[in-house]
Amino acid sequence: MRSNRLLWQMIAVGAVATAAGIGLGLLIDWFPVAASTQAGPIDTLYDVLVAVSVPFFVLVVVVVLFSAWKFRMRPGQENEDGPPIHGNTRLEVVWTAIPALILVALCSYAWAVLNDVERSKADSLAIGVYGQQFAWTYRYTGPDGKAFSVNQLYLPCTPTGGSTATGAPCRGRPIRFSIRAVDVIHSFWVPAFRMKQDAVPGIVTTQRIQPTRLGSYPVVCTELCGVGHATMRSTVHVIPPAAFDAWLARKGQGAVPGAGSTTAHAPGGTA
């Protein structure tokens, strides 16, 4: 019954390693700060994926290590062979069916999350986003109905806790970005919002987010767009509605109270 004892040893080691792995996976602060309603479901999806993945990885590693430890050739075994086991139909059915079921479940969950984060909402604020080598431009409609362009993104968000300091929670108006590319493909990404969308010449693409946290966050281009791709960055400022309306009335001119700087996230070497 050497084989049975070995199995129990492996299961014990595997269980401990799985618990440790999942614990570690959940403890690590993987994501940047969350500043949109989209962030929560996506971060949770990631945690679930980590928790489901760890047992599979542990299984493979534990079997490999135990085999290397217990079944390595000892002196005197040079001409021995292992038992001629050709297969086991039940086992093969199990390791085909179980992963398939888990994957289908994960896909269903991910589909639900996708519908959640991409849901279009009434009363969205429409903002045009233009990618061009190597800068982002944002197009707003002012109170007088005339459009104007700026190179920093401002979004309104009503503070929910009384504080208007950076990092204070807020409930933002849903935003709909209409994204266009002037020359080559770019990709519009605010890591704090978790959503990303390519800007493609010839078509208009859409991204929806809803801010939940006051502050300033980096905007990054993630599609290689040429020599200046690395420095094609901008900033999004999530500010209280009053400040936003005043800024909108000024057509983006002048300083904005409450719009912090992004020194913490500022791209290096570009000042």
Add this chain to the structure above:
Amino acid sequence: MTAKLRAPGWYRATLFVLLGLGFCFGLTTLLRALYDFKPLVDGEAITTVSLIGVPLFFLVGLGAFDYWFYWAAGRASRPEDHSSHGAHSWKDYFRVNTDHKVIGIQYICNSFIFMFIGGLMAMVVRAELAQPGSQFLDGQDYNAFFSVHASLLIFLFIIPVFAGIANYVLPLMIGAPDMAFPRLNALSFWLLPIAGVMMLASFLAPGGAFASGWTAYAPLSTTQPLGQIFFTVAVQFAGASSIATALNFLVTIITMRAPGMSFWRMPLLVWANFSTSLLVVIATPFIAASQFFVLLDRALAFNFFNSTIGNGIDGNVLMYQHVFWFYSHPAVYIMMLPGFGIISEIISVKARKPIFGYRMMAFSLLAIVMLGFTVWAHHMFVSGMQSWIRIPMMITTAIIAVPTGIKIFSWLATLWRGVLHMDTPLLFALGFLTMFTLGGISGVMLAMVPLDIHVSDTYFIVAHIHYVLFGGSLFTIFAGIYYWFPKMTGRMYDETLGRVHFWATFVFFNLTFAPMHVIGIQGMPRRVSDYAQQFAGWNLAISIASFFLGLSSLIFLYNMVASWRGGPRAAANPYRALTLEWQVSSPPPIFNFDSIPTVVGGPYEYGVPGAVHGIFQSPAEAVPAAAGASTERARE
């Protein structure tokens, strides 16, 4: 001298290159004169035409087409002419040679040369990334370095080195004297150095080397300097080589198996290359097409991809990505399935056990081939394509993990209760099992659309692809090279150095690529020479680890060169393996088998008393002996 210039070889090749340059110059200038283009002599146009034309002149000069011309001219056939077969001195490796063993060595050495060049480029990239800001590469140069790095390692290393290993081993494994089309095989090889030299030569082009990534997304690629064309055309040559080799493998496997070698008695390496060849033949024309679109757009203003809003030109930018990924996703399996085959051989022989679930191993390969064609748009979840197509692509991408999982679990079950010979090939195989599992897990994560939206085009992708292609493909390549080194060279490699190489590679590989998952999720985009200050610490650590990873490959280089020159002589069958390549001398005779073997059992019957896979008797003599050693798999 005249005789040398008339005979196939490097002198005639040089002459033909000069002739080719003259021809391309003349043709381009003549056409421009007819169209009245100004200026009449245009460097870019001549370069573009020369890149296509001169390699063909070179191949004719080298002698790759000699026999076909001779045959086409209707001269008397010479079926028993083996003058170009086999190697008697090192010079025979530098000419058109029809021996699959010589071609295999040519492939492998050529591929490793480009691996070291591509690896050095990665070192340059990591040096630039050691600190934020711009140190010694400007944006365009940086983009060029990572683009050439990826292109060389994909098109000139991983894909062809597998073709090289299979070229050497596969005909021996199925008991064939050579590949089905030896001259086509020779031509396939000689297309490769052309593609590689062309990619490197792009650094000499005005404006620098191609810098739009190995993906060459339009319309960035169609608006890049001249260097882009070097990539566009080089991919055509590498692709033509792949397709020709794949056809050769298919015909060889289907028609040239030894008597008794049914499909269910084929070693899994043969199954793996059969599956890979199906992928190559079906998929590779698509990357050729995508690059022809770019070529026509850039050189002749076809406007496939020119679709800027409002200018009245209706190009379709997304079409490039669909066509490109219809090849380039299956290409990931082209770079992985042959490795699966290598691992199956090694694990079975080194664990001294039959492969667990042999038929499921073969079926899962075919399942990957089928599913591999249904997942391409998972590279385009944020591209702006029709949003509904993301869901079916997510499901197929997740489901392709099932046949891959079957393979992983079957290898684990093969190890279980074996007698493990823990030497270098098996260490790399076990390293592959664990690291590729990680790459597969991050692959399943990436299949989930909402998460992919966040991490697409970040360092998470860089981490994933290196776990798949380095921890996956490269580990299998190292395993295979060590495993068949005695067969190919007749010498043993140094076991101690092999182990040191494995542990150094394994440790520094993880130190280099594991942290990339973290900085990717944190928000660092890929393909940037400059990054936010918050990523500085991780990037410095990654760069330092990567330099050690680079150094570890020198151990491998030294081991291979020194062992090939002066290693101890290898026995014909040092591993007590059953497959046919080990039943002939090391290295094998010039026509592989003195008498054609007869296959009487499965390839992995280790532990079955008295089991044999092949015997060197004619089928008529073999029949009585075969009765007792049937391959029908005995289920436990």
